[in-house]
Amino acid sequence: MIAGYKLVTTVPLANVACRFLHIGALDQALKIFHMSEIPFKHLLLGNLRKCAPVPEALYSTYINLLKSKLSCSDGEELGNTMEPLIDVCFAQNESSNCQMTNNFVQSMTNFQYGTSRKNYRELRQWKSVGNGISSTIPESDFILRLLTYNILAQNLLETHSYLYNYHNKNALSWEGRKPLIQQEIIEAGANVICIQEMQLDHLEEFLLPFKANGFDYLYKKRTNEMGDGLLLLFRRNQFKLVDYVYVEYNQTSSDILNRDNVGIVAKFSLKESPETHIVISTTHLLYNPKRSDVRLAQTQVLFAEVERLSFIENTRDGPKYHPIIVCGDFNLQPFTGVYKFITDGSFQYLGKGRELQENSGFRRLNNTLIPSCLLITDNCQHFNVLARRLRGSGDGHTMLYSRESNCNQNRKCLEHMLTNEVDINSSDYQKIAIIDGEYATFSSGALSHPFKLKSVYSHVKNNGELEASTHQDEWITVDYIFYTDIELLDRYRLPTVAECRQLPHIPNFVVGSDHLCLGATFKLKKRAL
Structure with a gap:
């Protein structure tokens, strides 16, 4: 008393x-x-x-x-x-x-x-970058706003319920979370929306308000018995879907590419400017914190498909590509191995542990990351596609297969397409001349890619505080938007770790997922006819 x-x-x-x-x-x-x-x-x-x-x-x-x-x-x-x-x-x-x-x-x-x-709304504001949206000219600029969001599949929440022991149980039902997720997405005003962990048997009802608001979509479920997948929404009155591919990372029996994670790569043209194209990709990489080598291999496969769909032509200065945006839940933290590969354009994995760190773990990676039978070069290009471009002959087929009917044939049908130039059974370093001065390499112990990708977010504020997009034992960032050849105008602000600690556990009655969504507004230059 x-x-x-x-x-x-x-x-x-x-x-x-x-x-x-x-x-x-x-x-x-x-x-x-x-x-x-x-x-x-x-x-x-x-x-x-x-x-x-x-x-x-x-x-x-x-x-x-x-x-x-x-x-x-x-x-x-x-x-x-x-x-x-x-x-x-x-x-x-x-x-x-x-x-x-x-x-x-x-x-x-x-x-x-x-x-x-x-409090949450005060933390999540759209903040201008550079000159901001006022510098755009409608006649020559197209404004693209993209949102990416891991919405937490309900079946995963219930399977791993121990992760939510300290949450308000009344805030964990799908019927309670769904309108919060839909509301935040719709209020953002994006014309492209990339969603991870979209449960298949919730898809139809989830899409209702988006279809009513003029969105079309692509959906790719994770392979095998997994019940969730990726959803890519786009406004049908603004974008024409030119080409797309569903990327499956479960390609071989080897430990490096036998996971059920997937990706989507889509090539769009603008309805108001048909000569203007952009390639947008979303993915959800493996979670296992100790297997960064698997995430690196998955990224190599994804980038090979991004490269194939975004290629325009070869020039004296090298290949020319359409603007690219790659986003999603990468399950990796800023400035670590796979992040460096994405933003630096190259990464040496030979001799590193599975976490892609020096002197980390007792198992060191050798010179081979993914099997050469997939015919994906160390520069994240399909060998057959590259050979056809440079030689002007060949079938140009990739060795990747998908369970989706609209994607490549199955493995058995692809066997006759194997080149006799690449030893598909070898794990030794191979350097193969395609034309004079142009080579393809396999099993070199290092990867590279031809894009100059930047992150929409800096991950560290000017005062040194870290941004965060989810809570995994601690508040960290694992979700990203990378881009190239397109101008960033503004971004949907991420809170700092200190600010996140003041929030109730997510999901809650305000935030419908255990991730925070990311968003960015870009200016895409329209190409003249």
């Missing part, structure tokens, strides 16, 4: 709490909760452990918060504060206890929801 004041009553404390909360003291309680520096949630959870009845826990939480705000040195002052409230407690009808408690809980939920939503 509070020092300096004694509450003498034989009425059960639960009844006192219910009566007290019914008398208009709710406004005062809410003010105290709002002013308190002590988190309401933590106090309430602690009191729930101590006293099973919810009303008693609520009352005890109120008392604890009151103690933190009022001075206990003057017993009379505190007594005067509490006395009129307690007097009225005895005048209330006991039959309304349960309803009053429910009303209070709902009021507190609404109160916290409103506060949390306001």
Whole structure:
């Protein structure tokens, strides 16, 4: 009991709490909760452990918060504060206890929801980069806004429910999360939307508001028995789908490419400028934190398909490509091995451990990453495609296969396309001349790619604080938007680690997923006819 004041009553404390909360003291309680520096949630959870009845826990939480705000040195002052409230407690009808408690809980939920939503909105603002959107010219510039979001498939949430033990269980249902996810996506005003962990049996209902708002889509489920996949939405009145490929990373029986992760690569032209093209890709790479080598191999396969669809022509200065955006959940942190490969354009993996770090782990990578039978060069190009470009002959088929009917033939049908120039059974270094001065290499111990990709986000604020997009034991960034040959105008701000720590566990009643979405606005130069 509070020092300096004694509450003498034989009425059960639960009844006192219910009566007290019914008398208009709710406004005062809410003010105290709002002013308190002590988190309401933590106090309430602690009191729930101590006293099973919810009303008693609520009352005890109120008392604890009151103690933190009022001075206990003057017993009379505190007594005067509490006395009129307690007097009225005895005048209330006991039959309304349960309803009053429910009303209070709902009021507190609404109160916290409103506060949390306001705080979240303040953290997630669109921030201009460089000259900003005002520098655009409608006649020559097209504005492309892209959003990428891992929305947390419900089947994965339920399979790995232990990851959400400290979450509000009422915030974890799909029916509760779906409208929050849809609302944030729609409010962003994007004309291209890339979604990871889209559950197949939720797809049809999820698409309803987007179809109604003029979106078309591509969907690729993860392979085998996995129930979720990737969804790429685009406005049909702005984009024409020219070409696309569903990329499956489960290609061989080897440990490096036998996972069920997938990617989508799509080539679009603008409806208002048919000569203007852009290639947009989304993916969700392997999660296993210890297998960065697998993520590197998956990226090599993905970039080979990006290279194939984005190629325009060879010039004296090298290959020319359409603008490219690559986004998704890469399950890797900034400035680590695969990130460096993506942004630097090259990476040596030979001699590194599976985490792609020096002196890391007892298993060192040799000179071969992916099997040469896939005919993907160390420069992330399909050998047959490259040979056809440079020689003007050959079938140009890739050795990748997909379970989707619109993608390449199955493995058996591809066997006759194998070149006799590449030893597909060898893991030794191979350097093969295609034409004079042009070579393809395999198993060199290093990878490169021809793109100059940059990240939309800097990952570190000017004050040194790190940005975060999800919580995996700690707040980290694993989601990205990379781009090249297109101008960045603004981005959907990511909160810092310190700011994320002030948020309730996600998903919650404001954020519908365990990831935060990323967004960027670009200016694409229209090509003249």
